[in-house]
Amino acid sequence: MAKPRRTEEAAAVAQVRGVARVDRRTKNLVARLQAGDIAIIDHADLDRIAAEGLIQRQVAAVVNASSSSTGRYPNLGPLLLCSAGIPVLDAAGPGVMAVPDGSRVVLDEDVLLRVGGNGASTIARGTRLHLAAAEETLDEAKRGISSELERFAENTIQYIRDERDVLLEATRLPKTRTSFDGRHVLIVVRGHGHREDLSALRSYIRELDPLLIGVDGGADALLEFGLEPDMIIGDMDSVSTKGLVSGAELVVHAYAGGKAPGLDRVHALGLPSVLFEATGTSEDIAMLMAFEEGAELIVAVGTHANLVEFLDKGRKGMASTFLTRLRVGPILVDAKGVSRLYRSTVKRVDLLLLVGAALLALAIAVWLSEPMRLYVRLMWIDVRNLWFDIKQAIFG
Secondary structure (H helix, E strand, O other): OHHHHHHHHHHHHHEEEEEEEEOOOHHHHHOOOOOOOEEEEOOOOOOHHHHHHHHHOOOOEEEEOOOOOOOOOOOOHHHHHHHOOOOEEEOOOHHHHHOOOOOEEEEEOOEEEEEEOOEEEEEEEOEEEOHHHHHHHHHHHHHOHHHHHHHHHHHHHHHHHHHHHHHHOOOOOOOOOOOOOOOEEEEEEOOOOHHHHHHHOHHHHHHHOOEEEEEOOHHHHHHHOOOOOOEEEEOOOOOOHHHHOOOOEEEEEEOOOOOOOOHHHHHHOOOOOEEEEOOOOHHHHHHHHHHHOOOOEEEEEOOOOOHHHHHHHOHHHHHHHHHHHHHHHHHEEEOOOHHHHOOOOOOHHHHHHHHHHHHHHHHHHHHHOHHHHHHHHHHHHHHHHHHHHHHHHHHO
16 A cells, blocks of 8 residues: 555656746746746756756746757766756647646656646646666767767858958948046856856956846846946847846847847837847857957957857857957957855964964053053043943942
C-alpha cells in the first residue's frame, strides 16, 4: 500500500499549474512575467541571458516549442533552468504557441494541458528535460564545436565583404549631438554579470564621469543604479518608457532595408531620434561610434566577449561583434568579471588595531598639551557633578 501512495505523491509533484504567458521573443516575454507563471516560448538553443531572465522572474515552468538545445553549440540556458529546479517541457511543437495568453494550464510530466470548465484538454506533448540530460547534451555540443567554428569563419568573411565600409570607414555613422572626443565612454549591455560589474565600477564612474551609453535594456540597468544615460542605442523594443524619456539622445538601430522595430514607439512618445541602418548588433554600433568619434577609452559592461556568447547571438550577429572588437581593440577595456577580480575585505583585527592606534594618538595629544589636559579635567569635573546630581535626584 505504501508504494502506490509514493507514486501518487510523485505524480502530484510533477504537475505544475499556472497562468500561460506566450511570446515568440523570450526577451519580450520576460518583461511581463510574474512569479508562478508558465512561460511558453519558441526559442531554439535557449541562451544564458534568456534563461537567467526566466529564473529571475521565478516562473513555475517553461514550455519551449523548439528544441532548447539543438547541439549546434554548448548553450547554457537549459542547464541553468534545470539547475534552478524549473521544469522544462522541450520541443513541444509550433502548435503550443496558439495557447491564449493568460489561460490556465497544467504541466503534467511531458504533457501540457489546458484547464477549462469542461475539464482538462491536451494542448501539446514534448520532452521533459532533466538535469542529467541537459548536462549530457551540453557535453556533446562541446565535442562538436569545430563545425560551428567553421561556420563562424565563413560568416565572418561574408560580413567583411558586405560591411567593410562600416568597419573601416566612419562615413556611414550617424551624426549626433553627443560629443565623444577625448572622453571615457561606458557602454552598458544588459548581459550576464552586468549588475555586479556596474557595482564594482561605482568609484570609476564617480571619479572620471564617463559618457554613459545604454544599449537597449542597458539604459534601464543604468537607471537602476541611479545613473542617467547620455545616449541610448538600439532597436528600442526592450527599453522601458522611463528609459526613453530620461533625456538621453536616442539612436535607433535599423536593420537592412530600414526596418526599425522600435521607431514607431519613439515617434508615439514624440521623442527626437537619429536613425542608423546597419547589419551588426546595437552594441557594435555603440563601440564604433565611440571609437570613430574620438573617445579616449571604451569600457564595456555586459557585452558579448567569448565564443559561446557570440553563438548565443546567432551567426549573423556574432561576426560583426567579433570584427568590431578587433577594430576598437586598442581603446577597449572589457569590464566583464571585474567584480570577481578583487573584493576588498577588512579584517576585524586590522580594524581593532586602527581604532586602538587612533585612541593612543588622542591620549598622547592630550597628555602633551596643557590646554587639552585642562579641558579634559573640566569635562571630568562636569561628569562627576552630573553623576552626583543624578544620585541626589534618585536617592535623595
